[in-house]
Amino acid sequence: MAKCDALVVGAGILGLSTAYHIKRENPDAKVIVVEKRAAAGQGNTAKSAAMFRSFFYSTTNLTLADSSVEFYRFLQEKGKVNLNIKWTGYLWLFSKDHYRKVEPVLKELSRRGLNYTYYEEEELSRKLKMETHVSSNDEAKAMGLKDVFAGIFIPKAGNIDVNALLNFYEKEFLRMGGEIYYNTEVKKLIVEPEKPFGVPGEPYFWQKSRISGASTTKGDVKAEKTILAAGAWIPNLLDPLGIECCIKPKKRQLFSVKAKTRELKELLNVKGFNELQCMPFTILPEPSVYIKPAANENAFWISYGDDFPRAYLLEEEPQPEENFYRYGIYQVLVKYFPQFEGQNPSSAMAGLYSINTLDGQPVIFEKHGLIVVGGASGSGIMKADAIGRIASALYKGDEYAELYGNNRFRVSDLGLEKRRVENEKLII
Numbered sequence: 535m536a537k538c539d540a541l542v543v544g545a546g547i548l549g550l551s552t553a554y555h556i557k558r559e560n561p562d563a564k565v566i567v568v569e570k571r572a573a574a575g576q577g578n579t580a581k582s583a584a585m586f587r588s589f590f591y592s593t594t595n596l597t598l599a600d601s602s603v604e605f606y607r608f609l610q611e612k613g614k615v616n617l618n619i620k621w622t623g624y625l626w627l628f629s630k631d632h633y634r635k636v637e638p639v640l641k642e643l644s645r646r647g648l649n650y651t652y653y654e655e656e657e658l659s660r661k662l663k664m665e666t667h668v669s670s671n672d673e674a675k676a677m678g679l680k681d682v683f684a685g686i687f688i689p690k691a692g693n694i695d696v697n698a699l700l701n702f703y704e705k706e707f708l709r710m711g712g713e714i715y716y717n718t719e720v721k722k723l724i725v726e727p728e729k730p731f732g733v734p735g736e737p738y739f740w741q742k743s744r745i746s747g748a749s750t751t752k753g754d755v756k757a758e759k760t761i762l763a764a765g766a767w768i769p770n771l772l773d774p775l776g777i778e779c780c781i782k783p784k785k786r787q788l789f790s791v792k793a794k795t796r797e798l799k800e801l802l803n804v805k806g807f808n809e810l811q812c813m814p815f816t817i818l819p820e821p822s823v824y825i826k827p828a829a830n831e832n833a834f835w836i837s838y839g840d841d842f843p844r845a846y847l848l849e850e851e852p853q854p855e856e857n858f859y860r861y862g863i864y865q866v867l868v869k870y871f872p873q874f875e876g877q878n879p880s881s882a883m884a885g886l887y888s889i890n891t892l893d894g895q896p897v898i899f900e901k902h903g904l905i906v907v908g909g910a911s912g913s914g915i916m917k918a919d920a921i922g923r924i925a926s927a928l929y930k931g932d933e934y935a936e937l938y939g940n941n942r943f944r945v946s947d948l949g950l951e952k953r954r955v956e957n958e959k960l961i962i
Contacts, residue, residue, distance in 0.1 A: 538564040538713075540929060541747055541757035543720050543771075545569035546579040547696070547914050548907050549763035550703035551922030556761075556929050557710045565712045566757070568750055570719035575700040578765050579914070581885030583788060583826055583835060585815055586916040587624050587691035589648055591639050591959040594895055595913075597941055602919040605938035606694060615702050618695035622827060623807055624688040625814040626962060627658070627870075629680030632819060639959045640686065653685040661806055662813075663797070664871050674869040680819045682870070687807060687814060693826065696915060703922075720748045723760065723771055723904065744903035745775075759900075759929060763907040765914075766848055766886040777901055780950070781909045782846040783886040787854045788837045789863065789879040790828070797873040802827055802834065817962055823866045833880070838863050839887075839912070846889070854882035887912045893957065896921050899949035900928055924948060 542553040557565045590596040609615040659666045666682035668674040726746045727737035737743035747756040766783035793802045805811045813827040826835040890909030897909035907925045927935035927945050934942045946952040
């Protein structure tokens with residue numbers, strides 16, 4: 535039986551960030567990570583769109599995202615770690631009604647010093663060669679699609695190489711003396727009484743008990759504190775113990791369409807938005823189908839985050855659904871970008887978001903000797919470094935976490951009992 539000070543369950547981006555920061559701040563602690571797959575980030579982290587932005591109304595969102603993004607920038611520019619960050623920016627397209635609703639929020643963000651560029655419909659149509667007046671199309675009208683009224687371009691946004699980021703956390707964690715056991719699945723969490731009496735079936739309700747580690751496919755691992763960072767699988771380990779985490783899994787799908795035609799190549803390499811001279815990450819008016827440029831692949835990754843009536847469902851190996859693209863995404867996409875007419879995906883993948891059903895913000899709390907780290911709701915990579923630092927502060931028992939850039943964050947703000955997060959008024 536292995537023993538350690540801290541046992542981290544899950545070697546996805548949140549698990550490795552947490553393990554790295556715990557070991558960094560507690561160099562003498564024995565920290566072990568267990569992961570059921572053969573390598574880091576092979577669950578849902580590997581299936582992320584890997585986009586980030588530092589543009590939020592909520593101070594909670596902005597602090598978590600911006601401190602993480604600035605740390606990633608530091609690693610690439612000063613830390614000699616190539617994370618392949620590409621500042622493509624976000625281009626968010628609005629219908630008239632939607633823009634009028636968010637206009638006061640945008641003005642407030644501008645007042646706070648967050649930069650963006652406003653584009654009128656005519657310029658968007660010209661630069662992207664897109665259809666902005668879709669309501670003239672009977673099919674689009676029947677689908678309830680809206681004309682593009684305006685767009686905003688967010689420059690402090692882009693995408694990152696997830697594998698490179700995972701490799702950084704893994705390599706540094708191991709260099710500091712941390713241990714990772716791959717191909718090691720946690721079957722259940724171990725619950726023990728603090729003062730055992732040797733009674734069969736203990737602990738009983740009258741005994742003070744705690745989570746003291748995990749039973750794995752390679753034996754038990756006992757720990758002073760266990761950190762559960764298993765993403766969408768967190769509820770599976772907590773539900774048998776009656777611990778509520780407000781996290782549920784939901785499928786998300788990505789479809790890759792190659793830029794085979796001249797029109798698609800021109801769209802992929804559109805000029806005038808960013809220094810890379812490529813199409814920004816583009817979000818269509820509601821329903822907000824999004825398009826991620828992948829110039830290195832000569833392709834576009836396209837997706838839509840459907841909620842109702844998409845089930846909360848844990849799938850070990852979620853699969854993309856052909857009809858979701860053919861009769862869903864594609865039908866919306868071609869109304870605005872006719873360049874995609876007749877184009878089918880060359881590949882596709884599906885993963886699970888770990889959705890926090892309270893407010894979409896991460897959940898970081900401790901109960902019965904167990905620290906839960908999850909519920910990033912699709913923003914795990916964007917906020918991973920801040921989440922790891924906050925989890926590490928909770929492990930140490932600190933009231934505040936020191937985020938990158940000397941930002942202090944109250945640890946309990948992301949807990950459940952004293953939760954205090956600011957609602958987001960600019961939801962993409």
